[in-house]
Amino acid sequence: xxxxxxxxxxxxxxxxxxxxxxxxxxxxxxxxxxxxxxxxxxxxxxxxxxxxxxxxxxxxxxxxxxxxxxxxxxxxxxxxxxxxxxxxxxxxxxxxxxxxxxxxxxxxxxxxxxxxxxxxxxxxxxxxxxxxxxxxxxxxxxxxxxxxxxxxxxxxxxxxxxxxxxxxxxxxxxxxxxxxxxxxxxxxxxxxxxxxxxxxxxxxxxxxxxxxxxxxxxxxxxxxxxxxxxxxxxxxxxxxxxxxxxxxxxx
Amino acid sequence: xxxxxxxxxxxxxxxxxxxxxxxxxxxxxxxxxxxxxxxxxxxxxxxxxxxxxxxxxxxxxxxxxx
Numbered sequence: 001x002x003x004x005x006x007x008x009x010x011x012x013x014x015x016x017x018x019x020x021x022x023x024x025x026x027x028x029x030x031x032x033x034x035x036x037x038x039x040x041x042x043x044x045x046x047x048x049x050x051x052x053x054x055x056x057x058x059x060x061x062x063x064x065x066x067x068x069x070x071x072x073x074x075x076x077x078x079x080x081x082x083x084x085x086x087x088x089x090x091x092x093x094x095x096x097x098x099x100x101x102x103x104x105x106x107x108x109x110x111x112x113x114x115x116x117x118x119x120x121x122x123x124x125x126x127x128x129x130x131x132x133x134x135x136x137x138x139x140x141x142x143x144x145x146x147x148x149x150x151x152x153x154x155x156x157x158x159x160x161x162x163x164x165x166x167x168x169x170x171x172x173x174x175x176x177x178x179x180x181x182x183x184x185x186x187x188x189x190x191x192x193x194x195x196x197x198x199x200x201x202x203x204x205x206x207x208x209x210x211x212x213x214x215x216x217x218x219x220x221x222x223x224x225x226x227x228x229x230x231x232x233x234x235x236x237x238x239x240x241x242x243x244x245x246x247x248x249x250x251x
Numbered sequence: 252x253x254x255x256x257x258x259x260x261x262x263x264x265x266x267x268x269x270x271x272x273x274x275x276x277x278x279x280x281x282x283x284x285x286x287x288x289x290x291x292x293x294x295x296x297x298x299x300x301x302x303x304x305x306x307x308x309x310x311x312x313x314x315x316x317x
Binding site: 071075096 | 254261265266267268269270273274277278281282284285287288293294295297299300302303305306307309310313314317
Protein backbone atom coordinates (compact mmCIF):
# COMPACT_ATOMS: atom_id res chain seq x y z
CA UNK A 1 0.00 0.00 0.00
CA UNK A 2 1.39 3.46 -0.91
CA UNK A 3 2.25 6.08 1.74
CA UNK A 4 -0.80 8.12 0.75
CA UNK A 5 -3.19 5.18 1.04
CA UNK A 6 -1.74 4.03 4.39
CA UNK A 7 -2.22 7.55 5.73
CA UNK A 8 -5.73 7.60 4.30
CA UNK A 9 -6.87 4.45 6.14
CA UNK A 10 -5.16 5.47 9.38
CA UNK A 11 -6.58 9.01 9.28
CA UNK A 12 -10.12 7.82 8.49
CA UNK A 13 -9.83 5.24 11.31
CA UNK A 14 -8.66 7.75 13.94
CA UNK A 15 -10.97 10.60 12.94
CA UNK A 16 -14.03 8.35 12.68
CA UNK A 17 -13.10 6.56 15.92
CA UNK A 18 -13.27 9.82 17.88
CA UNK A 19 -16.74 10.57 16.45
CA UNK A 20 -17.96 7.01 17.14
CA UNK A 21 -16.84 7.22 20.78
CA UNK A 22 -18.86 10.43 21.16
CA UNK A 23 -21.94 8.91 19.44
CA UNK A 24 -21.66 5.80 21.63
CA UNK A 25 -21.62 7.95 24.78
CA UNK A 26 -24.91 9.60 23.74
CA UNK A 27 -26.62 6.33 22.69
CA UNK A 28 -25.58 4.65 25.96
CA UNK A 29 -26.97 7.57 27.98
CA UNK A 30 -30.25 7.45 26.01
CA UNK A 31 -30.50 3.65 26.32
CA UNK A 32 -29.74 3.43 30.03
CA UNK A 33 -31.97 6.37 31.01
CA UNK A 34 -34.92 6.01 28.62
CA UNK A 35 -34.89 2.37 27.48
CA UNK A 36 -33.02 0.56 24.73
CA UNK A 37 -35.98 0.38 22.34
CA UNK A 38 -36.11 4.18 21.94
CA UNK A 39 -32.33 4.57 21.78
CA UNK A 40 -31.89 1.83 19.18
CA UNK A 41 -34.81 3.16 17.09
CA UNK A 42 -33.11 6.58 17.11
CA UNK A 43 -29.80 4.95 16.18
CA UNK A 44 -31.45 3.05 13.29
CA UNK A 45 -33.30 6.11 11.96
CA UNK A 46 -30.11 8.24 12.02
CA UNK A 47 -28.15 5.47 10.27
CA UNK A 48 -30.82 5.40 7.53
CA UNK A 49 -30.58 9.19 7.00
CA UNK A 50 -26.78 8.92 6.86
CA UNK A 51 -26.95 6.09 4.30
CA UNK A 52 -29.20 8.23 2.07
CA UNK A 53 -26.78 11.17 2.46
CA UNK A 54 -23.79 9.02 1.42
CA UNK A 55 -25.72 7.56 -1.54
CA UNK A 56 -26.63 11.10 -2.70
CA UNK A 57 -23.27 12.82 -2.14
CA UNK A 58 -20.78 10.01 -2.90
CA UNK A 59 -21.31 9.71 -6.68
CA UNK A 60 -21.54 13.53 -7.07
CA UNK A 61 -18.01 13.97 -5.70
CA UNK A 62 -16.48 11.53 -8.21
CA UNK A 63 -17.44 13.70 -11.22
CA UNK A 64 -15.54 16.79 -9.91
CA UNK A 65 -12.01 17.15 -11.45
CA UNK A 66 -9.38 15.83 -9.01
CA UNK A 67 -7.27 19.01 -8.87
CA UNK A 68 -10.27 21.22 -8.07
CA UNK A 69 -11.48 18.69 -5.53
CA UNK A 70 -8.07 18.59 -3.82
CA UNK A 71 -7.98 22.38 -3.64
CA UNK A 72 -11.42 22.65 -2.01
CA UNK A 73 -11.12 19.54 0.17
CA UNK A 74 -7.54 20.40 1.16
CA UNK A 75 -8.59 23.91 2.17
CA UNK A 76 -11.56 22.59 4.16
CA UNK A 77 -9.44 19.95 5.88
CA UNK A 78 -6.79 22.52 6.69
CA UNK A 79 -9.29 24.84 8.39
CA UNK A 80 -10.98 21.88 10.07
CA UNK A 81 -7.68 20.26 11.11
CA UNK A 82 -6.24 23.48 12.55
CA UNK A 83 -9.37 23.76 14.69
CA UNK A 84 -8.75 20.29 16.17
CA UNK A 85 -5.03 20.90 16.52
CA UNK A 86 -5.53 24.24 18.29
CA UNK A 87 -7.90 22.65 20.84
CA UNK A 88 -5.55 19.68 21.33
CA UNK A 89 -2.55 21.99 21.89
CA UNK A 90 -4.53 24.15 24.33
CA UNK A 91 -5.54 20.98 26.24
CA UNK A 92 -2.01 19.53 26.24
CA UNK A 93 -0.53 22.81 27.48
CA UNK A 94 -3.11 23.18 30.27
CA UNK A 95 -5.02 26.17 28.86
CA UNK A 96 -8.18 24.13 28.22
CA UNK A 97 -9.82 21.37 30.30
CA UNK A 98 -9.26 17.82 29.04
CA UNK A 99 -12.22 16.18 27.26
CA UNK A 100 -13.82 13.88 29.85
CA UNK A 101 -16.14 11.24 28.33
CA UNK A 102 -17.20 10.06 31.83
CA UNK A 103 -18.36 13.57 32.82
CA UNK A 104 -20.21 14.02 29.50
CA UNK A 105 -21.89 10.62 29.98
CA UNK A 106 -22.97 11.53 33.55
CA UNK A 107 -24.39 14.86 32.35
CA UNK A 108 -26.28 13.28 29.42
CA UNK A 109 -27.61 10.55 31.73
CA UNK A 110 -28.84 13.05 34.34
CA UNK A 111 -30.51 15.20 31.65
CA UNK A 112 -32.15 12.14 30.07
CA UNK A 113 -33.44 10.85 33.44
CA UNK A 114 -34.82 14.27 34.36
CA UNK A 115 -36.79 14.81 31.13
CA UNK A 116 -40.56 14.17 31.01
CA UNK A 117 -41.88 10.94 29.43
CA UNK A 118 -43.77 11.29 26.15
CA UNK A 119 -44.45 8.02 24.34
CA UNK A 120 -45.51 7.62 20.70
CA UNK A 121 -46.05 4.12 19.30
CA UNK A 122 -44.29 2.58 22.28
CA UNK A 123 -41.17 4.69 21.70
CA UNK A 124 -40.05 7.24 24.26
CA UNK A 125 -39.70 10.47 22.29
CA UNK A 126 -36.83 11.95 24.37
CA UNK A 127 -34.71 8.79 24.15
CA UNK A 128 -35.34 8.51 20.41
CA UNK A 129 -34.50 12.17 19.73
CA UNK A 130 -31.37 12.10 21.90
CA UNK A 131 -29.97 9.01 20.16
CA UNK A 132 -31.09 10.20 16.70
CA UNK A 133 -29.51 13.65 17.00
CA UNK A 134 -26.32 12.34 18.56
CA UNK A 135 -25.77 9.65 15.93
CA UNK A 136 -26.82 11.94 13.05
CA UNK A 137 -24.48 14.80 14.03
CA UNK A 138 -21.47 12.58 14.82
CA UNK A 139 -22.30 10.42 11.78
CA UNK A 140 -22.40 13.45 9.48
CA UNK A 141 -18.88 14.25 10.63
CA UNK A 142 -17.80 10.69 9.76
CA UNK A 143 -19.49 10.97 6.33
CA UNK A 144 -17.66 14.27 5.72
CA UNK A 145 -14.33 12.70 6.72
CA UNK A 146 -14.78 9.56 4.59
CA UNK A 147 -16.04 11.36 1.48
CA UNK A 148 -13.49 14.20 1.57
CA UNK A 149 -10.46 12.07 2.49
CA UNK A 150 -11.47 9.29 0.10
CA UNK A 151 -12.32 11.43 -2.92
CA UNK A 152 -9.23 13.66 -2.63
CA UNK A 153 -6.92 10.62 -2.36
CA UNK A 154 -8.90 8.86 -5.13
CA UNK A 155 -10.32 6.03 -3.01
CA UNK A 156 -13.52 6.47 -1.02
CA UNK A 157 -13.67 2.67 -0.36
CA UNK A 158 -10.27 2.75 1.43
CA UNK A 159 -11.41 5.64 3.64
CA UNK A 160 -14.64 3.72 4.31
CA UNK A 161 -12.57 0.67 5.36
CA UNK A 162 -10.76 2.82 7.95
CA UNK A 163 -14.06 4.21 9.27
CA UNK A 164 -15.71 0.76 9.28
CA UNK A 165 -12.81 -0.70 11.29
CA UNK A 166 -13.24 2.11 13.84
CA UNK A 167 -17.01 1.47 13.98
CA UNK A 168 -16.54 -2.27 14.57
CA UNK A 169 -13.95 -1.62 17.31
CA UNK A 170 -15.94 1.09 19.13
CA UNK A 171 -19.31 -0.70 18.81
CA UNK A 172 -17.77 -4.02 19.89
CA UNK A 173 -16.16 -2.55 22.99
CA UNK A 174 -19.29 -0.48 23.69
CA UNK A 175 -21.57 -3.52 23.59
CA UNK A 176 -19.13 -5.52 25.71
CA UNK A 177 -18.76 -2.97 28.51
CA UNK A 178 -22.00 -0.95 28.13
CA UNK A 179 -20.19 2.04 29.56
CA UNK A 180 -18.54 5.11 28.07
CA UNK A 181 -15.13 4.42 26.64
CA UNK A 182 -13.35 6.59 29.18
CA UNK A 183 -10.15 4.56 28.85
CA UNK A 184 -9.80 5.45 25.19
CA UNK A 185 -7.07 8.11 25.18
CA UNK A 186 -9.47 10.47 23.43
CA UNK A 187 -7.41 13.61 23.95
CA UNK A 188 -4.37 12.00 22.35
CA UNK A 189 -6.54 10.59 19.55
CA UNK A 190 -7.83 14.11 18.91
CA UNK A 191 -4.25 15.40 18.83
CA UNK A 192 -3.37 12.69 16.28
CA UNK A 193 -6.49 13.47 14.20
CA UNK A 194 -5.67 17.20 14.22
CA UNK A 195 -2.14 16.39 13.02
CA UNK A 196 -3.41 14.04 10.27
CA UNK A 197 -6.10 16.45 9.03
CA UNK A 198 -3.64 19.34 8.94
CA UNK A 199 -1.05 17.20 7.13
CA UNK A 200 -3.53 16.10 4.46
CA UNK A 201 -4.92 19.64 4.26
CA UNK A 202 -1.45 21.12 3.56
CA UNK A 203 -0.59 18.39 1.06
CA UNK A 204 -3.80 18.44 -0.98
CA UNK A 205 -4.44 22.19 -0.99
CA UNK A 206 -0.86 22.87 -2.17
CA UNK A 207 -1.29 20.25 -4.93
CA UNK A 208 -4.70 21.66 -5.83
CA UNK A 209 -3.17 25.17 -6.02
CA UNK A 210 -0.67 23.88 -8.59
CA UNK A 211 2.44 23.30 -6.41
CA UNK A 212 4.53 20.15 -6.97
CA UNK A 213 5.76 18.31 -3.89
CA UNK A 214 9.36 17.05 -4.11
CA UNK A 215 9.10 13.25 -3.96
CA UNK A 216 5.34 13.27 -4.68
CA UNK A 217 3.30 11.17 -2.16
CA UNK A 218 6.43 10.39 -0.11
CA UNK A 219 6.61 14.04 0.96
CA UNK A 220 3.49 13.39 3.09
CA UNK A 221 5.91 11.93 5.65
CA UNK A 222 7.92 15.17 5.61
CA UNK A 223 4.77 17.28 6.04
CA UNK A 224 3.63 14.97 8.86
CA UNK A 225 6.99 15.37 10.62
CA UNK A 226 6.82 19.14 10.24
CA UNK A 227 3.27 19.33 11.67
CA UNK A 228 4.16 17.02 14.61
CA UNK A 229 7.30 18.99 15.49
CA UNK A 230 5.50 22.33 15.12
CA UNK A 231 2.69 21.13 17.41
CA UNK A 232 5.12 19.85 20.05
CA UNK A 233 6.99 23.14 19.89
CA UNK A 234 3.73 25.07 20.40
CA UNK A 235 2.82 22.86 23.40
CA UNK A 236 6.26 23.33 24.98
CA UNK A 237 6.23 27.13 24.47
CA UNK A 238 2.70 27.47 25.90
CA UNK A 239 3.49 25.18 28.87
CA UNK A 240 6.54 27.28 29.72
CA UNK A 241 4.54 30.49 29.38
CA UNK A 242 1.71 29.12 31.56
CA UNK A 243 4.13 28.01 34.30
CA UNK A 244 5.72 31.44 34.24
CA UNK A 245 2.32 33.17 34.56
CA UNK A 246 1.31 30.85 37.44
CA UNK A 247 4.61 31.55 39.27
CA UNK A 248 4.05 35.30 38.88
CA UNK A 249 0.48 34.99 40.24
CA UNK A 250 1.68 32.92 43.23
CA UNK A 251 4.53 35.33 44.06
CA UNK B 252 -36.27 28.57 8.94
CA UNK B 253 -34.92 27.80 12.41
CA UNK B 254 -34.02 24.27 11.26
CA UNK B 255 -32.21 25.68 8.24
CA UNK B 256 -30.37 28.13 10.52
CA UNK B 257 -29.47 25.27 12.89
CA UNK B 258 -28.20 23.22 9.93
CA UNK B 259 -26.08 26.17 8.76
CA UNK B 260 -24.80 26.74 12.29
CA UNK B 261 -23.83 23.07 12.59
CA UNK B 262 -21.67 23.25 9.42
CA UNK B 263 -20.20 26.64 10.42
CA UNK B 264 -19.23 25.27 13.85
CA UNK B 265 -18.01 22.02 12.32
CA UNK B 266 -15.79 23.50 9.61
CA UNK B 267 -14.94 27.06 10.70
CA UNK B 268 -15.18 26.61 14.49
CA UNK B 269 -14.25 29.21 17.09
CA UNK B 270 -11.77 31.23 15.04
CA UNK B 271 -12.88 32.47 11.62
CA UNK B 272 -9.52 34.25 11.16
CA UNK B 273 -7.93 30.81 10.57
CA UNK B 274 -10.26 30.20 7.61
CA UNK B 275 -9.49 33.61 6.08
CA UNK B 276 -5.71 33.23 6.48
CA UNK B 277 -5.77 29.69 5.07
CA UNK B 278 -7.60 30.95 1.97
CA UNK B 279 -5.02 33.76 1.60
CA UNK B 280 -2.12 31.27 1.98
CA UNK B 281 -3.63 28.91 -0.62
CA UNK B 282 -4.13 31.87 -2.97
CA UNK B 283 -0.49 32.92 -2.51
CA UNK B 284 0.63 29.32 -3.22
CA UNK B 285 -1.46 29.29 -6.41
CA UNK B 286 0.04 32.66 -7.49
CA UNK B 287 3.62 31.42 -6.93
CA UNK B 288 2.92 28.15 -8.77
CA UNK B 289 1.32 30.03 -11.68
CA UNK B 290 4.44 32.22 -11.91
CA UNK B 291 6.57 29.09 -12.28
CA UNK B 292 8.19 29.40 -8.81
CA UNK B 293 8.46 26.37 -6.48
CA UNK B 294 5.56 26.93 -4.06
CA UNK B 295 5.33 23.75 -1.93
CA UNK B 296 7.17 25.31 1.04
CA UNK B 297 4.77 28.21 1.51
CA UNK B 298 1.75 26.42 3.01
CA UNK B 299 3.61 24.56 5.81
CA UNK B 300 5.21 27.82 6.99
CA UNK B 301 1.91 29.72 6.67
CA UNK B 302 0.10 27.01 8.65
CA UNK B 303 2.65 27.23 11.47
CA UNK B 304 2.18 31.03 11.63
CA UNK B 305 -1.64 30.75 11.49
CA UNK B 306 -1.66 28.07 14.21
CA UNK B 307 0.50 30.17 16.53
CA UNK B 308 -1.61 33.28 15.91
CA UNK B 309 -4.82 31.36 16.58
CA UNK B 310 -3.39 29.89 19.82
CA UNK B 311 -2.44 33.40 21.00
CA UNK B 312 -5.95 34.65 20.18
CA UNK B 313 -7.54 31.74 22.07
CA UNK B 314 -5.37 32.36 25.15
CA UNK B 315 -6.04 36.12 25.10
CA UNK B 316 -9.81 35.62 24.88
CA UNK B 317 -9.85 32.93 27.63
